[in-house]
């Protein structure tokens with residue numbers, strides 16, 4: 001356990017450092033490239049990735065790394081420990097300059113996330129969790145820390161949905177459950193799962209595609225705040241897979257009653 005405490009505090013400092021590099025780019029003009037998969041890439045993604053990957057290799061040379069912005073050499077398959085990194089989740093929101101982007105770092109052991117750190121540098125909020133030890137939110141400006149817990153609501157629910165990647169199925173689900181929903185909030189990045197962990201929302205359904213780095217850290221934080229994170233078919237999401245796409249979709253709900261699929 002002590003060993004993991006050390007890892008957690010190092011990952012937190014690394015996420016903050018990467019967040020600072022992201023904000024330096026955010027506050028000035030920057031170029032946007034388009035990747036092979038048609039998604040955008042900025043200097044901020046690359047700088048954040050360099051800081052995180054270098055930092056992880058230095059302190060944990062024996063652990064594998066899967067990062068959205070690094071070449072996947074597949075050596076991770078021979079390692080029980082694998083960091084899963086999204087150096088800038090919500091790149092589209094970063095480009096739109098609405099502040100809804102995060103740095104995601106998870107550590108998986110035998111395909112399950114045991115540690116998750118999510119930092120939103122524009123609002124200086126740091127979410128983190130360690131398996132069995134709870135989920136927390138630290139205000140990086142004043143150092144205040146609070147433990148996170150999901151709501152127990154089954155009515156007047158606040159649903160969060162993607163700002164830039166919504167789907168027809170999601171719209172239909174919202175429409176079919178209108179009687180239970182009081183509000184729909186559209187937000188970018190892993191902040192949606194964090195909002196459920198923080199009791200600022202109750203449910204988040206994702207029908208569209210994401211990848212392991214979009215969910216691993218959030219998965220740990222949601223579960224440690226008492227919430228439920230599963231694939232849409234009800235099965236557990238495992239990580240460090242051959243195919244890194246989360247093809248089955250997922251949901252984050254505060255409690256079983258709000259599983260609608």
Ligand SMILES: Nc1ncnc2c1ncn2[C@@H]1O[C@H](COP(=O)(O)O)[C@@H](OP(=O)(O)O)[C@H]1O
Pocket residue numbers: 039068086088089090091092162163164165187188189190208209210211214
């Ligand atoms: N067609 C697609 N295939 C794979 N991942 C996709 C995708 N469309 C969106 N995503 C993922 O969804 C993330 C954004 O989530 P959201 O819509 O909740 O803000 C993106 O993160 P990046 O910004 O890191 O690329 C990207 O990884």
Ligand SMILES: [Mg+2]
Pocket residue numbers: 045068086087088089090091
């Ligand atoms: Mg990314």
